[in-house]
Amino acid sequence: MSxxxxxxxxxxxxxxxxxxxxxxxxxxxxxLPGDAAVALAGDDPDPDRVEVIRRALGLDRPVxxxxxxxxxxxxxxxxxxxxxxxxxxxxTLVAALGPTVVLAVLTxxxxxxxxxxxGVAGALRxxxxxxRALTSVTVGLHSIxxxxxxxxxxxxxxxxxxxxxxxxxxxxxxxxxxxxxxPLVVLLARxxxxxxxxxxxxxLDALASDYVRHARRLGVPPGRVRFAHALPNxxxxxxxxxxxxxxxLLGGVIVVEAxxxxxxxxxxLVDAVAARDLPVVxxxxxxFAVTTIxxxxxxxxxxFRLAPRAAA
Amino acid sequence: MRRxxxxxVLMVAVPLLLALVGPWLVxxxxxxxxxxxxxxxxxxxxxxxxxxxxxxxxxRSVVLVALAATALAYAVGVPWGVTAATAxxxxxxxxxxxxxxxxxAVPSLLLLIVLATVAGPGxxxxxxxxxxxxxxxxxxxxxxxxxxxxxxxxxxxxxxQGESWWRTSVVYxxxxxxxxxxxxxxxxxxxxxxxxxxxxxxxxxxxxxAADWAVMVDRNRTGLFLQPWAVVVPAVLIIALxxxxxxxxxxxxxxxxx
Numbered sequence: 001m002s003x004x005x006x007x008x009x010x011x012x013x014x015x016x017x018x019x020x021x022x023x024x025x026x027x028x029x030x031x032l033p034g035d036a037a038v039a040l041a042g043d044d045p046d047p048d049r050v051e052v053i054r055r056a057l058g059l060d061r062p063v064x065x066x067x068x069x070x071x072x073x074x075x076x077x078x079x080x081x082x083x084x085x086x087x088x089x090x091x092t093l094v095a096a097l098g099p100t101v102v103l104a105v106l107t108x109x110x111x112x113x114x115x116x117x118x119g120v121a122g123a124l125r126x127x128x129x130x131x132r133a134l135t136s137v138t139v140g141l142h143s144i145x146x147x148x149x150x151x152x153x154x155x156x157x158x159x160x161x162x163x164x165x166x167x168x169x170x171x172x173x174x175x176x177x178x179x180x181x182x183p184l185v186v187l188l189a190r191x192x193x194x195x196x197x198x199x200x201x202x203x204l205d206a207l208a209s210d211y212v213r214h215a216r217r218l219g220v221p222p223g224r225v226r227f228a229h230a231l232p233n234x235x236x237x238x239x240x241x242x243x244x245x246x247x248x249l250l251g252g253v254i255v256v257e258a259x260x261x262x263x264x265x266x267x268x269l270v271d272a273v274a275a276r277d278l279p280v281v282x283x284x285x286x287x288f289a290v291t292t293i294x295x296x297x298x299x300x301x302x303x304f305r306l307a308p309r310a311a312a
Numbered sequence: 313m314r315r316x317x318x319x320x321v322l323m324v325a326v327p328l329l330l331a332l333v334g335p336w337l338v339x340x341x342x343x344x345x346x347x348x349x350x351x352x353x354x355x356x357x358x359x360x361x362x363x364x365x366x367x368x369x370x371x372r373s374v375v376l377v378a379l380a381a382t383a384l385a386y387a388v389g390v391p392w393g394v395t396a397a398t399a400x401x402x403x404x405x406x407x408x409x410x411x412x413x414x415x416x417a418v419p420s421l422l423l424l425i426v427l428a429t430v431a432g433p434g435x436x437x438x439x440x441x442x443x444x445x446x447x448x449x450x451x452x453x454x455x456x457x458x459x460x461x462x463x464x465x466x467x468x469x470x471x472x473q474g475e476s477w478w479r480t481s482v483v484y485x486x487x488x489x490x491x492x493x494x495x496x497x498x499x500x501x502x503x504x505x506x507x508x509x510x511x512x513x514x515x516x517x518x519x520x521x522a523a524d525w526a527v528m529v530d531r532n533r534t535g536l537f538l539q540p541w542a543v544v545v546p547a548v549l550i551i552a553l554x555x556x557x558x559x560x561x562x563x564x565x566x567x568x569x570x
Contacts, residue, residue, distance in 0.1 A: 020414045028430050139562045140555040143502040147513040148547040148554075151529050151536075155544045159536055250419045255510055259533075269422075270514055273429045281429055288422050 006304050014297045021289040025282050026070050079283035084275050089283040092268060100253055100264035106180065107187045107249060112242065115192050119199025119238070120231070126204060134200075138193035146252045150186045150259040157182065183260050187252045191245035198241050202234030209233075236306040243299030246292055320563065323556025327549040331371025338365045356539070363532075363542040369523035370546060374512065375553075377435060378505040381442035385500060389447040390493065393454025398462060398481060409455065412448035420445045424507055428516040438518070442507050446500055450493075457492040461485055498561025502554055509550050525550055 073080065079089035118138075122131040157163050206212060207230050215225045254266035261267075265284060272280035344361060356362060396408040415423075424441050431437045461467065462485075470480050512518045512526035521531070525546035532542035 017414055021418060025426075028426065136559070140559050142558050143499075143506045144551055144554050145506050145509040145513070145526075147510060147526070147529060148550040151533065151543055151547045152551065155536060155540050155547075159540060246419075250422060254421060254425075255513065258514060269425065273425055273514075273516065276429065278429070281426055285422060285426050289418050292419050 003301075003304060007301055010297055010300055014293055017293045018290055021293070022071065022074060022286060023067075025285045025289075026067055028282075074286065079286070080279040082272075082277050082280050084272075084277045084280075089279050092280060093265065093283055093287060096263060096265045096268045098264070099262050100257070100266065103180075103183060103187065103253055103256070103262070103264065104249060106184055107191075108242075110184065111188055111191055111195065111245075114188070115195035115238070115242075116199050116231075116235070118192070118196035119234075120203055120226075122196070122200040123203035123207065123234075124226070131200075134196065138197050141189050142193045144189060146186050146190070146255045147259055149189060150182065150256060153182050153185065154259070179260070183256045183262065186256050186259075187249065190252065191242070191249060194245065195238050195241050198238045199234055202237055203230060206230035206233045232306050236303045239299050239303045239306065240296075243296045246295045250288055250292065317559065317563070320556050320559035323552040324560055325556075327371060327553040327556075328375065330368060330549065331375040334368030334370075335372050338369050356542075363528075363539070363545070366523050366528055366542075367525070367545055367549070370525045370528055371549065373435070373518070373522065373524045374505070374509055374526060374550070377439055377442065377508045378501060380439045381446060381504045381508065382497070382501050384439060384443035385446035385450050385504075386493070386497075388443065389450025390454045390489075392447070393451040393456075394458045394481070394485065394489075396451070397455045397458035409451070412451060415444075415448050420507060421510060424511050425514065425516050428511065433518065438508065438511065438516075442504050442511075445507060446504055450496070450500065453496050454489065454493065457489045458485060461488045464488075498557065498564070502557050502561070505550075505554055505557070 077090055079093070081088050082092060085092075118134055122134045125131050207226070209230075212225055212230050215229050216222075220229070253264065254269060256262070257264045257266035258270055265287070268280065269284045271277075272284070392408060396405045399405050399408075423445055427441045427444070428437065431441070467480060467484060470484065509526040512522075512524050513530045515527075515530065518524055518527055521527075528546040529543055529550075532539070536543055
């Protein structure tokens with residue numbers, strides 16, 4: 001299959017995914033049994049408040065009309081207004097976008113070279129002390145909950161030793177980059193483990209393969225065999241895993257922002273959940289889900305380019 | 313083959329023992345004092361309860377919810393995957409498996425938070441949601457395993473001999489699938505543990521003053537400078553359980569003959 005045909009097929013599937021997610025987020029609120037407005041108004045529903053929420057959510061109109069409006073609004077990046085503050089959801093999201101993007105981009109920028117270096121280092125000396133140590137650490141840390149790791153690191157380095165600031169309250173991130181050290185370490189822990197293991201496994205497979213043996217017999221220099229022939233094939237599954245870790249990264253960002261008090265999208269989500277502000281939750285769900293789908297799509301295309309036969 | 317490391321066993325045993333036996337060691341009557349005092353073994357928590365008793369009491373919910381959710385995910389996912397794999401009509405396979413691809417596309421913690429917001433709090437809800445998030449992976453693995461087994465000559469021979477559906481599809485297949493499924497169970501359990509703990513920490517699906525390790529970490533954070541044990545002890549217990557389970561399952565997997 002050519003790259004363009006594969007891309008077209010993958011794009012179509014991505015579009016279906018986006019449409020399905022958007023519909024699901026809509027149904028979540030509007031097709032629930034019972035009255036969402038009463039549920040949202042809290043333990044002691046005040047009729048006025050119920051009415052305000054009902055109008056804000058459009059619950060007084062037919063479902064299909066609301067669905068059309070929801071889709072049309074999304075197309076224009078209009079997510080409706082918050083039930084709590086009355087501000088447009090889009091404004092809230094844009095205001096909180098900065099810190100989350102900074103965290104995510106920094107994590108990815110550090111993640112890829114570190115994971116590839118660790119995986120390749122392990123694979124080149126399979127069974128050696130470095131490989132065994134890396135394997136133990138990556139296996140152990142693989143599914144550690146971020147909040148627990150974060151809080152222990154804060155207790156040790158922030159409170160106990162006093163080397164790093166324990167939270168980011170009232171600090172300008174750009175003026176004092178030290179506040180980002182602990183959040184980044186926490187965010188890197190889980191994806192780093194899974195990706196370096198995949199790179200290691202892929203590299204071991206590639207190094208043991210026939211074409212690498214053939215290249216060696218032809219007298220291709222070892223460095224070129226490892227990095228120009230073996231590595232690209234080892235990277236294809238890892239690229240897809242990088243995309244899959246956007247899922248974790250996102251979960252991690254939500255938790256890390258809560259622990260370190262960083263005013264990003266994760267904090268907005270947790271606050272909106274606590275206040276049961278459904279339009280904001282809906283908007284965030286759409287933004288996060290679409291981002292994940294887009295990243296996965298991109299990664300599948302990159303993986304296809306690296307190793308076309310793998311994506312049958 | 314290498315021996316099981318005692319460190320990994322210890323890391324699992326201590327939190328597990330505390331979680332399962334702990335609740336019986338807590339006295340019914342507890343005095344409340346001021347928050348974050350250095351009284352007792354580990355001091356007091358954010359509302360003046362004894363931290364040690366909270367630690368004893370707080371493991372059960374995390375461990376049991378993770379176990380129940382994993383069990384539920386298998387109870388639904390395995391028949392689901394097997395049905396998809398053994399269906400005569402291809403359309404059944406598609407109808408069963410395609411929606412799971414969509415489910416897998418949504419970030420799991422986000423899905424959990426959003427569903428829990430709409431469904432309201434409660435242990436049963438939390439178990440259901442975590443199981444819902446875990447089951448697509450289980451179904452996929454079960455389907456892959458069933459497809460491989462379904463093509464074996466042994467099964468074909470049994471079918472030609474006119475063995476009943478029960479003996480071919482349930483007895484033979486169940487026995488052959490046990491191994492690949494068990495190999496995967498460790499990963500499912502640790503990821504359920506991760507989801508349950510993270511959700512509880514964010515205050516999703518649990519009451520705010522629940523005796524729960526993850527909730528303790530969240531609530532006692534304000535006293536980190538005064539009484540770090542109330543935060544660090546439950547956090548370390550969760551980490552130990554998660555790391556220990558990973559190491560143990562990984563070790564058990566590598567012993568499997570290839």
